[in-house]
Amino acid sequence: xxxxxxxxxxxxxxxxxxxxxxxxxxxxxxxxxxxxxxxxxxxxxxxxxxxxxxxxxxxxxxxxxxxxxxxxxxxxxxxxxxxxxxxxxxxxxxxxxxxxxxxxxxxxxxxxxxxxxxxxxxxxxxxxxxxxxxxxxxxxxxxxxxxxxxxxxxxxxxxxxxxxxxxxxxxxxxxxxxxxxxxxxxxxxxxxxxxxxxxxxxxxxxxxxxxxxxxxxxxxxxxxxxxxxxxxxxxxxxxxxxxxxxxxxxxxxxxxxxxxxxxxxxxxxxxxxxxxxxxxxxxxxxxxxxxxxxxxxxxxxxxxxxxxxxxxxxxxxxxxxxxxxxxxxxxxxxxxxxxxxxxxxxxxxxxxxxxxxxxxxxxxxxxxxxxxxxxxxxxxxxxxxxxxxxxxxxxxxxxxxxxxxxxxxxxxxxxxxxxxxxxxxxxxxxxxxxxxxxxxxxxxxxxxxxxxxxxxxxxxxxxxxxxxxxxxxxxxxxxxxxx
DNA sequence: TTTCCGCACTTTTTT
DNA sequence: AGTGCGGAAA
Numbered sequence: 001x002x003x004x005x006x007x008x009x010x011x012x013x014x015x016x017x018x019x020x021x022x023x024x025x026x027x028x029x030x031x032x033x034x035x036x037x038x039x040x041x042x043x044x045x046x047x048x049x050x051x052x053x054x055x056x057x058x059x060x061x062x063x064x065x066x067x068x069x070x071x072x073x074x075x076x077x078x079x080x081x082x083x084x085x086x087x088x089x090x091x092x093x094x095x096x097x098x099x100x101x102x103x104x105x106x107x108x109x110x111x112x113x114x115x116x117x118x119x120x121x122x123x124x125x126x127x128x129x130x131x132x133x134x135x136x137x138x139x140x141x142x143x144x145x146x147x148x149x150x151x152x153x154x155x156x157x158x159x160x161x162x163x164x165x166x167x168x169x170x171x172x173x174x175x176x177x178x179x180x181x182x183x184x185x186x187x188x189x190x191x192x193x194x195x196x197x198x199x200x201x202x203x204x205x206x207x208x209x210x211x212x213x214x215x216x217x218x219x220x221x222x223x224x225x226x227x228x229x230x231x232x233x234x235x236x237x238x239x240x241x242x243x244x245x246x247x248x249x250x251x252x253x254x255x256x257x258x259x260x261x262x263x264x265x266x267x268x269x270x271x272x273x274x275x276x277x278x279x280x281x282x283x284x285x286x287x288x289x290x291x292x293x294x295x296x297x298x299x300x301x302x303x304x305x306x307x308x309x310x311x312x313x314x315x316x317x318x319x320x321x322x323x324x325x326x327x328x329x330x331x332x333x334x335x336x337x338x339x340x341x342x343x344x345x346x347x348x349x350x351x352x353x354x355x356x357x358x359x360x361x362x363x364x365x366x367x368x369x370x371x372x373x374x375x376x377x378x379x380x381x382x383x384x385x386x387x388x389x390x391x392x393x394x395x396x397x398x399x400x401x402x403x404x405x406x407x408x409x410x411x412x413x414x415x416x417x418x419x420x421x422x423x424x425x426x427x428x429x430x431x432x433x434x435x436x437x438x439x440x441x442x443x444x445x446x447x448x449x450x451x452x453x454x455x456x457x458x459x460x461x462x463x464x465x466x467x468x469x470x471x472x473x474x475x476x477x478x479x480x481x482x483x
Numbered sequence: 484t485t486t487c488c489g490c491a492c493t494t495t496t497t498t
Numbered sequence: 499a500g501t502g503c504g505g506a507a508a
Binding site: 059086406441442 | 493498
Binding site: 327330439440441442443 | 499
């Protein structure tokens with residue numbers, strides 16, 4: 001068969017690869033989802049009667065999108081189970097209830113249900129659970145599990161752990177292996193130890209595993225994701241092949257080069273020839289930083305491009321503003337509001353939702369869709385998987401990126417990857433801003449630029465000075481703060 | 484039992 | 499700065 005037009009050579013190689021397990025390393029903008037979808041679709045016709053495909057996604061949203069794309073490619077819904085690890089495992093538990101030790105009417109507890117345990121304890125327990133560590137001696141753990149059992153609950157981590165126990169039963173695992181002959185896992189760099197163990201049980205007796213992801217975009221270590229599982233793939237699933245997609249079709253070459261420098265000199269191949277622009281801006285304060293961003297957005301939308309004397313054609317939906325901490329959002333939001341620029345925050349609605357099986361299985365209907373007539377404000381984490389022509393990353397400062405404030409310190413390597421994820425969201429324009437003085441959690445901090453900025457070659461960076469301030473009369477800055 | 488004041492603490496997020 | 503919690507007062 002000849003290579004389809006919508007696949008490049010390495011994508012095509014990954015799509016048609018046959019034989020044992022496959023790990024596809026797919027950097028940002030290399031057509032990861034497209035390639036994976038095509039590979040899944042291609043494996044459908046090889047299924048015999050009664051066989052099916054298991055496709056694991058990172059979120060329910062991703063599952064829905066994958067389902068849509070596969071349907072468009074003509075795959076029958078009955079032949080493919082698409083869902084998160086949690087959705088798949090919950091279905092297993094329900095379908096094989098009699099083989100589990102769970103009560104018939106067990107419910108899945110959501111964080112809002114749980115009371116009497118502090119956040120720190122719950123996070124610790126969750127990390128322990130998702131890492132398969134020894135639990136017996138832990139008093140908190142015992143009390144917590146007793147509490148769950150009294151309420152007929154299992155928690156999100158338990159869905160996976162109970163499924164793992166269930167799969168030790170050959171009467172359950174055997175038929176599953178004969179049914180799911182192909183398993184696909186997206187975002188493999190963000191899987192955890194329990195998920196890895198589940199895969200090891202499912203992938204036997206000729207079942208073929210395809211995992212795809214990018215170790216440089218692993219940003220969920222704080223909740224149990226283990227990037228070393230990605231690097232260990234060949235050991236875990238042997239024999240296997242590793243293929244790499246390195247043609248980037250998202251970012252302008254100069255931006256690609258810059259992000260590669262931040263990520264220790266890796267280099268994706270530029271598939272575009274668009275002209276990029278990377279601007280560094282230092283502001284006096286966090287508020288001045290927010291004003292700079294807001295004014296710049298105003299200029300991009302309505303104004304004239306001074307260099308080309310053409311009308312700049314950006315819509316609000318082309319623009320994203322990213323930051324490390326949600327606490328930083330307030331300043332930008334205020335500045336945008338002041339200029340009357342509509343914006344949206346990519347955060348899940350906080351309303352106390354009934355968490356039913358349907359929600360975990362991704363079948364709840366309502367979902368926040370992004371509005372193309374609004375600027376998007378979100379954390380760097382929330383930006384993963386998205387792309388925008390214009391991206392602002394605010395707070396590119398020493399203590400914020402990498403995060404290292406009193407009481408909160410991120411893993412330096414993971415923080416670097418997070419910054420990389422942010423940079424690689426940008427297609428054409430990337431603005432990296434920082435402030436000299438910042439108010440955060442009621443404290444004033446004197447800030448230095450993020451060390452990540454120094455990793456970008458000077459010839460790729462343009463330094464943009466602050467707008468000329470209108471001469472201020474009346475109360476000085478110190479007095480202004482009273483308002 | 485309810486309300487109020489002072490103190491401590493503050494990430495990132497999906498299921 | 500804002501919130502949530504615990505202890506003390508009502």
